[in-house]
Amino acid sequence: MLERHEIEAFLAVAEELHFRRATERLGLAQGRVSQIVGRLERRLGVALFARTSRRVTLTPAGQRLYDGLAPAHQEIQEAVAQALATGKGITGTLRVGFSSAWAGDMVLRTAEAFRRTHLGCLVEIQEIPLYDTFGPLRAGVVDLQLTEFPVEEPDLVAGSVIFSETRAMMVPADHPFARRESVSVEDLARAPLIGVTGASPPYWREYIWPSKTPQGKPIPRGPTFVYWLEVPPLVASGRGISVASLRAARYHGRPGLTYVPFCDAPSMDYGLIWRRDGFTSRVQAFTDTLCRIRAGRP
Template sequence: MERHEIEVFLTLAEELHFRRTSERLGLAQGRVSQTVKKLERRLGVPLFTRTSRHVALTPTGRQLRDDLLPAQEQLRRAVDRAMAAGRDIRGVLHVGYSSAMVAEILLKAIDVFRSRHPDCEVEIHEVQISDPFGPIRSGRLDLQVTERPVEEPDLTLGPVVLRESRMLMVPLGHPFTRRASVSLEDLAEATLLAVAGAVPQYWLDYHYPRHTPSGLPIAHAPATTYWTEVLNLVGRGKGVSCASEAAQRYYARPDVEWVPFSDATPIEYGFLWPTGAENARIRAFTDTACEVALSGPARMPPGASG
């Protein structure tokens, strides 16, 4: 039996009146009658006796009602418990981040969130860019903000909270510093420094391409594990690397210069969580973080959080 058939049968078994049953369920009276007839044909036995003035359960109908009522009640209690858990904003929410800019937004969001939901604590944890999904897949995190793109079937994408222009980090005195901007085609003239680890290939291809848009090859130096190592290697003149515009506020150093791209797409930082794990805490915190991002100095145009 399908759930809607059980609902129609049990309601009619209680009301013993087709019109009242249809009104209670919000269905057309004909739909109620068709559902009961279809169920009786499938079972091969009548469940109700009905005349123009009277509806009654047959002995088989009474037995089916008595067998189904405990199961329906158990299902109702299970749904009620799940709904209560979904509305319950308490406990500890573990949120991951992979950039200092995002951490700043999260810390501000935590202050606002705590004022609204004092029974829920939020703890933030840094996620290494070389293993972007390991912590959330292991259950150590409930929620995470990471650089897009993300194309993982077991992870659900939430709103974008930060969108930053892309810059190229180059060694001090590099020829690119004499230009007002660089293009993706210019990467064919340099050696690109990238990260390695448990990073999807599509993500690496997006942030550290192997070819320019016209198809020219881009040379790559041996990859490193941590992004701070990339920064050190750029400063030592071992190559160039991409980063967001805001990163220079946190990682400025005298041996590295930052040159804007003229044609690269922005870097987006967005929420994600395990598929099927969304709950009231996650929804409330992501909403709060988006409010904070849009009201602060973050570089997000209108509509970016969608």
């Protein structure tokens, strides 16, 4: 019979294939996982891992044990989570918003894991328009939102940064900047900048689409947009340039566009926000699930 700590230590090493990372993942003292696995191997009389100075791999016996233990361990974890969710009243509907495609990917992954452990709670997901980034949350259309920071609203709470993206300049493919490896924030003063219009706070718009460079040079204004999908064709047609996440090239790339990273701009930070009076057990459970997935602990 295997003890719980032996199962968890074995599974952590089998998934990380690295004793130090497995130790950090379990929050144990340095060397503790190696001791547990070593005792387990001696008790079973078989080697579960092949160790060299450079790598750790599963032996055939270790792989067979992992294939048998991992699904059962997952089922136990989900059963416990479901029991806790029932006891805490995590039922009903949770509405989660996102403001970009890459934030949407994170929300969808989290929702899939959340549904497995909170069977009594329905998750609804929707995109939040940039022209009114806090409006749906305030109106109760969504309960929780993964969005661009900064957030400095007295009625809203911002959690910690979940992930950060490199900031880039979106330019026409024939623009002189397109031939560079990187650009400077000061270069924004040399071309009209396409920005968002609408009800989003001025400080939020200024952080993403600034009106001046760090040296105080005015940035000429180009056309404005309401929905982000308007931006790529505006840039490709030469109407102006835009600021975007570098990752946007994977979602909004098209002929006639180039994304050039900034060498001196702050990152684009994303995090969860919720109403100050709306931190329910559902919101907390979804937040915990997202943080575990982001940390590599699904």
